[in-house]
Amino acid sequence: MITNQLLVDYENYLRAQDKSPYTIKNFGDDIRRCLEFLRSQGIADIETIVYGDIDCFLVAIANLPDGRMKNSNTMNRMKVALRSFFGWAYRTGVLPSEPASHLRTKRVDRLPPTYLTAEEERRLLDCLLSHSREPHQQRDLAIIRLLLDTGIRVGELTQIDLSDIDGKHFVIRRQKGGSPIRKFLPSITRQVISDYITGERTRYTSPSDPNALFLTQSNERMHPRAVQMVTRKWVRLAGIDKQITPHKLRHTFATSLYSKSHDILAVQKALGHRSIVHTQIYAHISDESLETALENRSSDFHS
Numbered sequence: 001m002i003t004n005q006l007l008v009d010y011e012n013y014l015r016a017q018d019k020s021p022y023t024i025k026n027f028g029d030d031i032r033r034c035l036e037f038l039r040s041q042g043i044a045d046i047e048t049i050v051y052g053d054i055d056c057f058l059v060a061i062a063n064l065p066d067g068r069m070k071n072s073n074t075m076n077r078m079k080v081a082l083r084s085f086f087g088w089a090y091r092t093g094v095l096p097s098e099p100a101s102h103l104r105t106k107r108v109d110r111l112p113p114t115y116l117t118a119e120e121e122r123r124l125l126d127c128l129l130s131h132s133r134e135p136h137q138q139r140d141l142a143i144i145r146l147l148l149d150t151g152i153r154v155g156e157l158t159q160i161d162l163s164d165i166d167g168k169h170f171v172i173r174r175q176k177g178g179s180p181i182r183k184f185l186p187s188i189t190r191q192v193i194s195d196y197i198t199g200e201r202t203r204y205t206s207p208s209d210p211n212a213l214f215l216t217q218s219n220e221r222m223h224p225r226a227v228q229m230v231t232r233k234w235v236r237l238a239g240i241d242k243q244i245t246p247h248k249l250r251h252t253f254a255t256s257l258y259s260k261s262h263d264i265l266a267v268q269k270a271l272g273h274r275s276i277v278h279t280q281i282y283a284h285i286s287d288e289s290l291e292t293a294l295e296n297r298s299s300d301f302h303s
Helices: 004-016 023-039 051-060 071-092 118-130 136-150 154-158 187-198 224-237 248-259 263-270 281-298
Strands: 170-172 181-184
Touching: 004 023, 023 051, 023 071, 023 118, 051 071, 118 224, 118 248, 136 154, 136 187, 136 224, 136 248, 154 224, 154 248, 154 281, 224 248, 248 263, 248 281, 263 281
Parallel strands: none
Antiparallel strands: 170 181
16 A cells, blocks of 8 residues: 555655755655555555556656646656655565666756855845844844854754754754764854854743754744745845855855865865765856956956
């Protein structure tokens, strides 16, 4: 039978593999959509799924409501999710075969991620500092600096406890058996977090989670969506005309780190990427910036 528990077990497997919350959510959504489609076609027993059923699903979801084809990145992710899920189900003995093993992804050029330039990053931080009377300014400054200065994911940020801050370092606690990771806190970031803990953080009365570092106005641990709202608010106040999310602040951190160090392995380690393939895009961004700077410098001396 196709059961919800099967999806729960699969997502637990992804967590044990230390996959990001973003990947777990997207893969889970993709698999649920596939299984719901199969149920609608009268397929209630997962053991009976064959190649053709998977192909029918992909054909059914290939077009947008206006008739245009979905982009290759979306379809690639869907195929990877299907291969991962049905491969896991086969290896664990749930399935007698792998009905998605035939799927192949198309090679597509990765679009460069959106990020803040150094000047935009300064504008954002200057805006936070100049609005000291804005509600939750201390908390928001600590959040933005932590994202910009460490490159952690928003899901990791919201799980930080007060006890995870340890002098020059803080701890990211992994779920389902993953080992905790200690990350370095730059001195400015340490000071901003300390000011928040000894300042605004003390004014939260009877929080539902007393250990949480970042709390909402309702005295609850901050959810990633709340951090997204905080980010949008301050980007807008800073007059930056870009769609910036917490994840794009992670891109900003990586791009800036590479431009200063030119050490792609250091960026890989800082981001926690298992494969350097996912990190190399930041080298390309920096190279493009270098080419622009060289071109501008040359034009300054044009007679």
